[in-house]
Amino acid sequence: MALHSAPIPRATAKALDTWLRSRAKAVRLPLTAAIGIGACGGLLLIVQAWLLAHVVDSVVIDHLGLSSAWPFLWGMLAVFVARAVVSLFADAVAFEAAAGVKQTLRGELTRKISALGPGFVAGQRTGDLTNLLLESVDELGKYYAEYLPQMPLAAFIPAAILVFVFPTDWVSGIIMLISAPLIPFFMILIGKGTERLNQRQWRKLAWMSAHFFDVIEGLTTLKLFNASRAEGEIIGRISDDYRRSTMDVLRVAFLSSLVLEFFATVSIAMVAVYIGFRLYYGDMHFLPGFMVLLLAPEFFKPLRAMGTQYHARMEAIGASERIVALLETKLPERPAGQNELSSSARLDIRFQDVGFAYRADELVLRGIDFGLARGERVALVGPSGSGKSTIARLLLGFDVPDEGAITVDGTDLRDIGPENWVARIAWMPQAPTLFHGSIGDNIRLGQPGADEQAVRRAASAANAAAFIERLPQGYDTIVGDRGQGLSGGEIRRVALARAFLKNADLVILDEPTASLDPETAALIADAVERLARDRAMLIIAHRLESITEVDRILVLNEGRIVESGSHAALLAQNGLYAETSALYHEMLS
């Protein structure tokens, strides 16, 4: 259902078609084979018609019995088996063409996404990218398995049939020849107009479904306002309106198929009647006449199937639009740094007058200036949207400052090899990801070779060992899809265990205790405390209670550091921090 495609401009569609075709080069062999096998099938069809016509001719005209028909009947049997084999092979070979393109393309796409890096990924919706890699690529498959092999056959088979029809009966040949191009012509002519109407209806259907499910999702809310019963009628009314307007459209849209049917069917009828009269007047023999009648429906079959192929092509073009766009996205221009940090480095990190913009000229950070070294803990606080997470992303190397620089032991972060830099970091984002697999493997993410003991040690340091060991499968428990089965606090503790196991020099934590009940928050705070020892730690918080212990607090507001200092010093400053803190205390008292 062509829901996704707002009509693609002609020129773009053409360019995309060229791109799709260029990908076919890699699978030329199976494609050619599929076309060749299909052509054999077409020729077998003609042979079959000839054999059948022969049998009927010998029985009807020559009044011969079964014995004289046997040679032809055996021939028919052979052709039947051959056609079955051909159909089997044609499908299998066409599948391989599509499979080859799909597998390579998926590999290219995943590599491209990872080359584009975290800055790019952060701006994408997960669902969009998964759809692209799974469904869109699958939709392209039809282009290679159906459209490309079938299109030449749609020309070849009717042409081959005409080659036989013309010498036997040129008038039938003319009837077919004239009506043949009319079919695709009308298909395109009428199809263009109705396609747009169709799309509008599908959008309406999508809207109607969205409404229906919105209502179901909000059923509890409706019920709280005693408004749930009236909604049943509204759903009925909307559906009825949709039916009426859709039928108005379909009445016109189905005309296209009426025209197609008309040409194919009426041509067959005309051929039959015309041949009948030629036979009546003794102008031709029965055998060729009957054979033309047998071939007439086969002549129109591939032409009528062109609609389906055309649709497969349009779908593939629609799907390829975003694939091509992704593959052509420019890689960031910055050449990756090459310098290596020595492992004994002091790890003296300095933000020097750093500014950053996600979009040109819209700085979300400006004049950020602070230092962080081994053994220190620095906290970032401030309202949401003040730029805390952006600072963490810059430090991780996910984004690069637009102004100023970040230096590590005097070297610009831009000049340090990215692999070399992240090797020093452990990071826990606000919503850590557990990958499909066992809890043990999730803890082992950064050290695939770590032994069981090391994993257990890391888990117990993260206050996670107790709950993991209570699970029936312990460390072998499979967690999937967003850490299914584990609570938010448990997921974070597994992620902390990951950080302990990595034993990095720099630890970055994004809101480790947000949205947790006090007991769980305390368990995590305790683990964080342990993790901070002998490391440099940057911790983001929007609640003030959790961070009074750190060495330095940076208060951010609208992309700037407005205050900084220890908890006590900040309170003494009587600024934003003191004010917010007072607000809490007032609320607490």
Next chain:
Amino acid sequence: MKDFLRLLWLFKGSWRWVLAGVGLTALVILANVGLLALSGWFIASMALAGLGLLHLEYFMPAASIRGLAIIRTGGRYLERLITHEATFRFLAQLRVWFYEHLEPLAPARLQYYRGGDLLSRIRADIDSLDNVYLRVLVPTASAVISVLLMVLFLAWFSPHVALADFAGLLLAGVVVPLIALRLGRGPGAQAVALSGTFRADIADAIRGFGELLVYQALAPKLAALDRSSAALIATQRHAARINGVWSAATLLIAQLSLWVCVIIAIPLVGRGIDGPDFAMIGLFVLASFDAVSALPAAYNALGQTLAAARRIFEVIDTRPAVSEPSSEVLAPSQFDLRVDNLKMRYGETQAWALDDISFAIPEGSCLGVVGQTGAGKTSLLNVLLRFWDFQEGNVRIGGVSLRDLHGETVRGLCAVVAQQTHLFNTSIRENLLLARPDATEEELCAALRDADIFDEVMAMPAGLDTVVGEVGTFLSGGQARRIAMARAFLKNAPLLILDEPTEGLDAVSERAVLDTIGRLTRGRTTLLITHRPQALRLADAVLVLEKGKARVRDK
């Protein structure tokens, strides 16, 4: 089978359309077969007449050929119109039917199906039921009708030929596709499962991209994705092979039937059937297989549809969690809330979710409720809002027992602001009017002012008519919370229930929301669930819930 009959029963309102659609489809199939067969008979007769072997009145058959061509073409057009009309009528009925059965179950019984997938499951299931008429019913019924008529027609010429054709149709239309379906079920299910895993793997990798990078696990993950893709393609290949074998086999069966019928019919020529009949029979048998060509897809759809129907019926057949009183007592006129020795559990074998809870909230005062996840806070709400029944004890509003009141009356007395507030995907105005459909513009604005969000709403592109994106995406968490409070102001109910009203908000938003709550609770009997100490300041007393048991702490 029971599910299938029950599914058919849903069509009861539009059976005329249903029958008309099936009849027209069969007519088109028969016209197509008739056209080819008659053409064969016609040219054979004309050839014999041309040779002087037969006298033929050719006007009628020639006209009939043209007539059949027109019936086939026009019939196909009408058939498509009528079947689509029937589909849309059914779709409307189905949704209303489903909704009306679902409504009494919300939210209590639906919680069983939670875990995020209820909605996506219902969505997919309803979608596949939408197609039951077009994809299952029409092809099956029209195939049965036309096959029977065609076989009867052939039997008039030769019972043996009819039998051979019938056997072929049965093989090609029923036996082979069913075998293919059974063989394909394994790889089909595997393909669905694998594409699910593949999807989850990709989603994981994208969501956790930064972590993969920092923990230097990207390369193995990419290799794993390549392997998942290859495995997916391998099962697709398996399914395609089965499909290919099936379609080759169907083709072969159709042709073998022709072959057998021809062999049976040749000796009959001159003994019961004549030459033109023979030509007609050949083409008739060949064309008859069009009648069953849509069946395999229908079986395939039937499997999915029945599974979907079973799940939908399963949801629908659940008993509502609360039975309403047969007659209702007068609604309370005072609004203190008393809970005495309340015990509640979700199933007879389950632990008590609320175990002997007692408390009272005097009219106009506020009780804070704290407790860990699973302590019973949600269960308490379910009881108070009559979403779930309780087993022991009593709950009274203004002295009137909760069980003597209709659920709707109870909920009419309560305004609720929940942590997960659903804002509907329409304008802010519509969302507010939910609370009081007849509210005037002034009343809407007053409620927004009370909730301290009036200025922000007016600053939005279309003011009150701004459309809230799905799940409130247009609004920040704090804004959505305050719109929900405006709704509560507008409802102006004597009892107020607040469920974690400030969770997940930053300090500034939390402060604004708390101020609003302060105004909202004034004069209302309030139950405030929270674990934020800042919010508890508003409570006159605090109830601590722990594993279903409670103790009250006065402030």
